[in-house]
Amino acid sequence: MALLETTKLSKSFGGLRAVSDLDIAIEPGTIHGLIGPNGSGKSTFFNLVTGVYQSDPGSRIVFDGTEITNMPSHEVGALGIARTFQLLRLFSDMTVLQNLMVGYHTHVSYSILTAIFDRGAVQRYDARTTEEMMDLLEFIGLADYAEMPASELSGGQRRLLALGRAMAMRPKLLMLDEPAAGLSPVNVEHFLAIVMKLKEKFGLTILIVEHILKVVMETCDTVTVLDYGEKIGEGTPNEVKDDHAVIEAYLGQEMDDDEVRAILRT
Amino acid sequence: MTVATAIVRPFTQAVGKLSAVHRLAPWLLVYLLLLPLPYVLSGLFNDYYVYLANRICIFILLTVGLNIVKGFCGQVTIGHVGLYAIGAVSSALVSLHLGAPFWVSFPIGVLVAGVAGIIVGLPSVRLEGAYLALATLGLGESVRIMIAVTPLFGSSTGLIGIPTPEIGGFVFDSFERYYYLLITATMIGIYLSFSILRSATGRAFMAIREDTIAASVHGINVPQYKLLAFVISALYAGAAGALFAHMPPGYIHHNNFTIIEMVTLLLMVVLGGIGHIWGGVIGAIIVTIIYDQTLEFYFYQPLLFGLSMVILVMFMPRGIGGVIDRYFVTRRFIGAREGKTDGAP
Numbered sequence: 001m002a003l004l005e006t007t008k009l010s011k012s013f014g015g016l017r018a019v020s021d022l023d024i025a026i027e028p029g030t031i032h033g034l035i036g037p038n039g040s041g042k043s044t045f046f047n048l049v050t051g052v053y054q055s056d057p058g059s060r061i062v063f064d065g066t067e068i069t070n071m072p073s074h075e076v077g078a079l080g081i082a083r084t085f086q087l088l089r090l091f092s093d094m095t096v097l098q099n100l101m102v103g104y105h106t107h108v109s110y111s112i113l114t115a116i117f118d119r120g121a122v123q124r125y126d127a128r129t130t131e132e133m134m135d136l137l138e139f140i141g142l143a144d145y146a147e148m149p150a151s152e153l154s155g156g157q158r159r160l161l162a163l164g165r166a167m168a169m170r171p172k173l174l175m176l177d178e179p180a181a182g183l184s185p186v187n188v189e190h191f192l193a194i195v196m197k198l199k200e201k202f203g204l205t206i207l208i209v210e211h212i213l214k215v216v217m218e219t220c221d222t223v224t225v226l227d228y229g230e231k232i233g234e235g236t237p238n239e240v241k242d243d244h245a246v247i248e249a250y251l252g253q254e255m256d257d258d259e260v261r262a263i264l265r266t
Numbered sequence: 267m268t269v270a271t272a273i274v275r276p277f278t279q280a281v282g283k284l285s286a287v288h289r290l291a292p293w294l295l296v297y298l299l300l301l302p303l304p305y306v307l308s309g310l311f312n313d314y315y316v317y318l319a320n321r322i323c324i325f326i327l328l329t330v331g332l333n334i335v336k337g338f339c340g341q342v343t344i345g346h347v348g349l350y351a352i353g354a355v356s357s358a359l360v361s362l363h364l365g366a367p368f369w370v371s372f373p374i375g376v377l378v379a380g381v382a383g384i385i386v387g388l389p390s391v392r393l394e395g396a397y398l399a400l401a402t403l404g405l406g407e408s409v410r411i412m413i414a415v416t417p418l419f420g421s422s423t424g425l426i427g428i429p430t431p432e433i434g435g436f437v438f439d440s441f442e443r444y445y446y447l448l449i450t451a452t453m454i455g456i457y458l459s460f461s462i463l464r465s466a467t468g469r470a471f472m473a474i475r476e477d478t479i480a481a482s483v484h485g486i487n488v489p490q491y492k493l494l495a496f497v498i499s500a501l502y503a504g505a506a507g508a509l510f511a512h513m514p515p516g517y518i519h520h521n522n523f524t525i526i527e528m529v530t531l532l533l534m535v536v537l538g539g540i541g542h543i544w545g546g547v548i549g550a551i552i553v554t555i556i557y558d559q560t561l562e563f564y565f566y567q568p569l570l571f572g573l574s575m576v577i578l579v580m581f582m583p584r585g586i587g588g589v590i591d592r593y594f595v596t597r598r599f600i601g602a603r604e605g606k607t608d609g610a611p
Contacts, residue, residue, distance in 0.1 A: 074482050093476055105473075
């Protein structure tokens with residue numbers, strides 16, 4: 001059974017159908033790529049799954065046997081879906097460690113009453129959590145910056161922190177929205193290596209949106225291609241690469257020599 | 267083992283092992299040091315300065331509460347002074363008309379303010395920033411006007427003769443004596459604010475301040491936590507209000523709850539440092555003293571405070587707490603950079 005399954009998922013903004021009757025199934029344990037030109041509905045898909053947007057009537061999203069259509073974001077997060085954002089949305093004024101501690105929020109077992117009346121218990125609990133988070137920070141290579149405000153980090157470190165914060169949720173499904181955007185080729189490799197290690201260690205399923213096709217081709221098991229909110233292709237990276245509709249969406253229609261000359265002349 | 271783990275880990279492990287005695291010891295020490303303050307003040311200056319210390323205590327309670335909702339949760343509220351008024355009036359009415367002792371009317375005042383806090387907080391679920399500020403401003407002002415026009419709440423004469431607290435024959439009927447009550451409440455208030463904010467709840471508040479959508483995606487029930495922040499801050503305001511009402515000479519008037527008071531409060535929080543627990547305390551002390559020393563120029567005070575606020579926001583947006591923080595962060599940052607040898611991104 002698929003870990004995440006959407007049926008007839010649609011979302012309109014006024015007259016624009018950003019996502020249109022989308023059926024996607026993500027198998028557990030795989031890395032699923034989502035590609036498509038700008039404005040093809042990839043980020044909208046993320047926002048629909050994580051409850052940031054409400055989907056149109058008739059849509060259905062099922063995660064791990066639970067229907068999560070239009071469920072509030074925090075409940076989706078508690079079920080085990082973590083995501084990163086294209087623009088990261090880090091908690092910039094908080095420290096790196098605190099960012100991760102917020103990620104861990106759904107697993108915190110004490111209530112505010114414990115916090116008020118038994119400060120010792122809270123301190124002991126948080127110390128244990130801190131240990132765990134430090135392990136995670138060491139894993140992604142940010143341990144030295146634990147006490148830094150997130151705003152002080154470099155671009156590459158911020159991307160890692162966003163990943164770490166999502167992993168602190170102990171998710172089953174990790175959704176990465178253009179995780180490698182703006183990274184240098186060396187750092188892209190570094191980043192992907194960490195993602196692969198995390199996947200192996202925690203048995204993750206990963207959904208990845210990426211513009212750098214090399215990343216998609218090398219890492220993904222399955223790729224879904226979107227254009228104008230509709231699915232125009234799906235399959236292994238190699239199948240998709242040769243798909244006519246996909247090439248057209250990305251590069252436009254093939255032109256013969258006369259047409260090219262006509263354009264050049266004007 | 268990396269540098270940071272060498273520094274951070276022993277620390278967290280040590281904190282985990284601290285016993286309650288160790289944790290409370292510094293607080294008790296500060297409390298004991300502050301207890302004889304009235305005698306020092308009346309000895310060095312005169313009784314008026316004891317009254318000033320009392321005012322500072324009340325403002326500290328107010329700013330610590332305001333800091334929770336504004337500084338930590340990032341919700342701009344200008345209705346705080348309304349909650350302060352509600353706490354003051356309800357506690358005063360319960361003791362004036364029902365003859366209840368302070369120890370009964372005080373918790374009632376705090377609770378009524380807490381319930382009112384839910385109402386002030388409700389707009390925050392839908393509104394943000396300046397719009398929320400306007401909505402809460404409306405609520406705060408309408409509370410003051412209600413007091414000003416309703417005879418039961420004191421209208422233009424104010425409520426007179428609110429009884430002073432008493433415990434086992436000891437009556438808190440002078441500024442010196444009332445100070446003991448206030449400093450106790452203030453220390454407890456600050457300690458509790460530490461307990462709440464240095465926990466998952468406090469981190470959830472900060473996450474909402476930083477980015478609502480990211481907070482929500484990471485499993486934080488945003489509307490619920492916003493309301494919680496409003497209620498907690500309302501409880502602080504209510505406590506401050508009730509303590510103010512019963513302070514000798516036991517008189518409250520709607521002029522104590524004007525928008526000017528609110529601006530003063532905001533200035534305290536901004537000066538001390540938004541989002542720093544000690545910030546509100548520092549701000550309350552400094553601004554109350556400045557307020558007091560400029561009383562001769564009463565009519566220019568709003569101008570002075572308004573201008574200070576603009577200048578602060580422009581040149582020192584994080585206040586005194588921010589400057590101190592900045593210093594330590596920079597030092598730590600240099601430390602982390604020097605400790606690094608590998609070339610990870």
